Amino acid sequence: MSSDALPLVSKAPARALEPWRAMLAGLCASLVGLGLARFAYTPLLPAIVEARWFGAADASWLAAANLAGYLAGALLAAPLSARASARSVLRGMMLLSTLTLLACAWPIDFAWFFAWRFLAGVGGGTLMVLAAPTILPHVAPARRGLASGAIFMGIGLGIAASGSLVPLLLRHGLTATWLGLGAMSLALTVLAWSGWPEPDAPAPAKRGHADHRLPAAALRAVYVEYALNAVGLVPHMIYLVDFVARGLGQGLAAGAHMWVLFGLGAVVGPIAGGLVADRTGFRTALRLAFVLQAIAAWLPAFGMTGAWLAISSVVMGAFTPGIVGLVLGRLHELLVHHPASHKLAWSRATTGFAILQAAAAYGMSYLLVRSGGHHAPLFAVGGAAVVLALAIDLVAPRLIRQPA
Template identity: 30%
Template sequence: MKKQTYLFLIGGIFSLIIAMGIGRFAYTPILPLMQKDLSLSNTTAGYIASSNYAGYLLGAILACAIPFKKYRTNLLRVSLISILTTALMGLTYSNLLWNVLRFLSGFASAFVLVLASGIVLDKLATIRKTSWSGLFYGGVGLGIFLSSLMIPSLNHLFQWEGTWIGLAVVSGVLAIFVWIWLDETPNVVENKNKQDIIVKVPPTKWLIWLIIAYGLEGLGYIVTGTFIVSIAEKTSYFHNGATLVWMMVGLAAIPSCLIWSILAKKWGYIKSLVLAMALQSLGIAMPAFWMSKTSFVISALLFGATFMGITTLATTLGREMNPSDSSRTIGILSAIYAIGQLIGPTLAGVLSSFTHDFNSAFIGAACVVLFGAISLLSGIHFENNPNIRNSTIQYKQKRIN
């Protein structure tokens, strides 16, 4: 049974590598390659990025609005169609089609994230391994790191067009294992006994503050998430090796989710979220005040060490606040996150075209994330005080073998 559990978790990790690490975030390191060959402006690049986030927004809304709990696994498998949209990015030179493809990719990636999160987090809760959620969400960082390793070679051999297609081929191979291993069936649950699980979280009314903070995170983090490699590529520090910056993001992101999960267990989710967002805001602003190779690497490491950690903390906390309908709660959080992501790249692209640099965009994004961290502070009081009404949610979870 343990082997089945590990393969189940690996299947979930692979689904995030496909849909998020590659399908969603590969655009960031490939963008400077496309801009170099095609002379794409920052504004055009921002619109293409925003198309992806618009699709992600629609996908997240539908994922939380449609009651599909009995069909989560099948819908997840269908959503891996994002592999095709990745491949097609390398088969066209049309801005319109790029926008359409990135929209569809975003739509599919939202479904994969929401569905896989619900499936995997529910499973981990039944075996009392919620701290393993950090391993699951580490799949995004692993996907970023692996794609960053492959992109320079693929670009050297096949140019940017072949890079998209090559990443799609890798995704297709991983999808086979997702189909086999990520199967939500009753026999994966390991305990027959009925148990009471007590989870200390803020009152359910406080969920609105988590939603607001997560939306601000989406608005702020995505500026770095979209443009940092493109900006680094245009400096004299990297000599056509700016993919290194994105590799640092992925490298830091791989262990970050597990580390933040461990810290949350020790300090509480909200304290951990506040710290992660504060550190991220520092990393976002750093290139605006200190332009050097070192600053880009530190910024990338801080960004990678926090952006998926924040997602891990927010979605796990949201699930524990509403365990009976985890996919809907995660979908709501993903939708507000997507609204921020939709606005961020467009604003940053237009602002950079007007000011001829990204300094204002970085500073503004850092302030937005920091404000989100500040908005969470009230929750620390609730999380630390077990006597506040509704601060402890008790629910019974039936374990069926």
């Protein structure tokens, strides 16, 4: 069998299964750091308000605290990996994410909860920056779309698990729910523990040819597009359950059902996007993603409920983790002659994403209060941001006069 027939490659035949173990570790990391430590909060938000742990406004600020921590984690990833091995940092951040879930079982006060939600974001941001670049060098280039989709599918699995398990755990109270999520996170951390590979030494960038110059302008365009896409995701990520439960008056059960649909989309989205990208290229797949997200984000803004809201939830759920793999793959396309620059480019993209995501979360919390609790303006802003990202991607290649 030729090496091209294998989705994953390894230099040593005796270690041929290690890339699959690394992919499993990456899936566990995205499941813990984002799927549970971040997204489990969304279906919990109405229950936290109803149990009077915190008021509605404070609960929204706590959600935004996680996004601010995500930004801090994205910024800390490179310094941490320079002082310790990527394997050690990844293990440590999975442990930190687990600890934050356990600590949130007791609402001692707002400052306590805020600090732990912030630290949960730190863990998620660091895992997002380091996990995939540590794993993808062990994957054949023609299969990196599928591989990145498998890694980031963990986010969707966490969303689906939180949407289905949280209502069951809530029967035993909020404290038991947080402890149950922490126990699940600990089990996944143990499963991933021995699966992390040491990253390969980066290959030197090729020089001396005009076509191999670093495409700085094209990279900046992708950074901006990815950051704008973060704005488009915020309304569904944070407010979908609250919109259905309180905004539409359908109750927590209906909100949790919609979150499950969001989670099912998030499970399928990364793999589907990766398969499309492996066939069409990441540029085309990324543009298609922008179009679908813009439509889905605007459906709730124009009062489309029922089946339309379900479609919106599935599509936005698919691209919440799916857009990550597409942007990572697009950066690899642009940096095909500069492998040593991959991790830095991904760190910058993740940082930009985190900055606008955190800003959008705080801004939308303020907008929700100013609008008297109406959610439609949030979805309208999200859709507009994704349209702007698409416009930049279409126009940028002409303006910078570089290959698209």
